[in-house]
Amino acid sequence: MNEFSKNIISHNASVIEAMKKLNEVPGSLTLFAVNEQQQLVGTLTDGDIRRGFIHGLSLTDTVEKFMLKSFHKVNNGFTVHDFKTAREKGIRLLPVLNDKGQIEKVYDLKKRQSILPLEAMIMAGGRGERLRPLTDKTPKPMLPLGNKPIIEHNIDRLISFGIEKIYISVKYLGEQIEDYFGDGASKGIQIEYIWEDQPLGTAGALSLVKKFNTKHILLMNSDLFTDTDFEDLYLNTVQQNAFMGVATVPYTTKVPYGIFTTTENQITGLKEKPIYTNYANAGIYILNTSVLNKIPQNTFYNITDLMEQLIAANQIVIHNPIVGYWIDIGQHQDYKNAQEIVKHIH
Incomplete structure (x- = not known):
C-alpha cells in the first residue's frame, strides 16, 4: 500500500486539497476517500470534481460531496475471476479491503495482469x-x-x-x-x-x-x-x-x-x-x-x-x-x- 499512500484522502477534506493531491498522483488520477475509522467510503477523480462543479458545488465543499460512493473494490479472499472482471470493466486501481472495510492493498491493473494463486x-x-x-x-x-x-x-x-x-x-x-x-x-x-x-x-x-x-x-x-x-x-x-x-x-x-x-x-x-x-x-x-x-x-x-x-x-x-x-x-x-x-x- 505504501506506493498508494498519496492516494488516500479524508472524506472531510476540502476539494482544493483533493485537487492538490490529484496533482501529486498524475499516473493514477484516483483518490480513495476514507472516514475517521479509515474505512473506504468513496473514490474521487478529476471527472468527479468537474461534474460536481457543473452541478453547483463550490471550492469550499468537502470531498464527500464530490466523491463516487459506488465504486469497484474486492475483499480479502477474492478470486482470479474477481480480478479479471475488474480489469474487463476498465478499472485502473483496485483496492483490496479487510474485514473492517479498510484498504489493505491497492493493485494497479495497468501493471498487474492477474493475481494467480x-x-x-x-x-x-x-x-x-x-x-x-x-x-x-x-x-x-x-x-x-x-x-x-x-x-x-x-x-x-x-x-x-x-x-x-x-x-x-x-x-x-x-x-x-x-x-x-x-x-x-x-x-x-x-x-x-x-x-x-x-x-x-x-x-x-x-x-x-x-x-x-x-x-x-x-x-x-x-x-x-x-x-x-x-x-x-x-x-x-x-x-x-x-x-x-x-x-x-x-x-x-x-x-x-x-x-x-x-x-x-x-x-x-x-x-x-x-x-x-x-x-x-x-x-x-x-x-x-x-x-x-x-x-x-x-x-x-x-x-x-x-x-x-x-x-x-x-x-x-x-x-x-x-x-x-x-x-x-x-x-x-x-x-x-x-x-x-x-x-x-x-
Missing part, C-alpha cells in the same frame, strides 16, 4: 551448449535481452500475474543468477534457489522442493521470451479439472501439392495444397501438486515423462495455444530474433 519454478540449470561461446562465462538465462537478462523478463512477467514465490533451479554458473536476484526482496517477492548436484532434466528439480503452498504450480523454462497469458492457461487447467495444462505453440505445415487420401491403391479423396496445424510444446506448464509424488527423488526426469504417465493413467492433460509471441532461445538465430522483438516492446 500459484507458486512457480523456473528451470535455469542448463549449460546452453548451442549458444557457445556466449555461454562460456555467462549462464544462458543471464544473457542480456534489451535492458535485462532473459530470465528477468520471465520473472517480471510472473510477477505481473501476481506470483510472489518463485523457485529457480540452478546448476551451471548458478551463482551469477543467485547474486543478481538475491532473495527477491528488491522485486517484492520471495526467490528460493534449488541447486542440482547432477542434471535433473526438465522436472526432476521439483522433487527437491519440500512443500509447495498452492494447489497448482507453474513450471517454465528460463530461456523463453514470450507474452504467454498465464491466467488463461491457469483458468483452462482448473476449469477442465486437468492434472496438467501445457502451453503450446501452433505449428503450421503447408503442403505445396494436391494430396490424395487412399485406401490401399484406391483414391478416396483429394485435398488441394492442404494446410495442417500441429501444436508444439512451449515449455510452460500448470501442474496440480497432487501429481508431484510421481516424480522420482533427485533423479533425472523430464516433464514429458510425467505427461506420458498421466496420459497412460487416463488423467486429464490439456493444452492451451499461445496467441502472442514465443521464442525458445536455444540457438544463435533464436537469440537474434528475440533481440529484434524486444526493441519493439515497451
Whole structure:
C-alpha cells in the first residue's frame, strides 16, 4: 500500500486539497476517500470534481460531496475471476479491503495482469551448449535481452500475474543468477534457489522442493521470451479439472501439392495444397501438486515423462495455444530474433 499512500484522502477534506493531491498522483488520477475509522467510503477523480462543479458545488465543499460512493473494490479472499472482471470493466486501481472495510492493498491493473494463486519454478540449470561461446562465462538465462537478462523478463512477467514465490533451479554458473536476484526482496517477492548436484532434466528439480503452498504450480523454462497469458492457461487447467495444462505453440505445415487420401491403391479423396496445424510444446506448464509424488527423488526426469504417465493413467492433460509471441532461445538465430522483438516492446 505504501506506493498508494498519496492516494488516500479524508472524506472531510476540502476539494482544493483533493485537487492538490490529484496533482501529486498524475499516473493514477484516483483518490480513495476514507472516514475517521479509515474505512473506504468513496473514490474521487478529476471527472468527479468537474461534474460536481457543473452541478453547483463550490471550492469550499468537502470531498464527500464530490466523491463516487459506488465504486469497484474486492475483499480479502477474492478470486482470479474477481480480478479479471475488474480489469474487463476498465478499472485502473483496485483496492483490496479487510474485514473492517479498510484498504489493505491497492493493485494497479495497468501493471498487474492477474493475481494467480500459484507458486512457480523456473528451470535455469542448463549449460546452453548451442549458444557457445556466449555461454562460456555467462549462464544462458543471464544473457542480456534489451535492458535485462532473459530470465528477468520471465520473472517480471510472473510477477505481473501476481506470483510472489518463485523457485529457480540452478546448476551451471548458478551463482551469477543467485547474486543478481538475491532473495527477491528488491522485486517484492520471495526467490528460493534449488541447486542440482547432477542434471535433473526438465522436472526432476521439483522433487527437491519440500512443500509447495498452492494447489497448482507453474513450471517454465528460463530461456523463453514470450507474452504467454498465464491466467488463461491457469483458468483452462482448473476449469477442465486437468492434472496438467501445457502451453503450446501452433505449428503450421503447408503442403505445396494436391494430396490424395487412399485406401490401399484406391483414391478416396483429394485435398488441394492442404494446410495442417500441429501444436508444439512451449515449455510452460500448470501442474496440480497432487501429481508431484510421481516424480522420482533427485533423479533425472523430464516433464514429458510425467505427461506420458498421466496420459497412460487416463488423467486429464490439456493444452492451451499461445496467441502472442514465443521464442525458445536455444540457438544463435533464436537469440537474434528475440533481440529484434524486444526493441519493439515497451
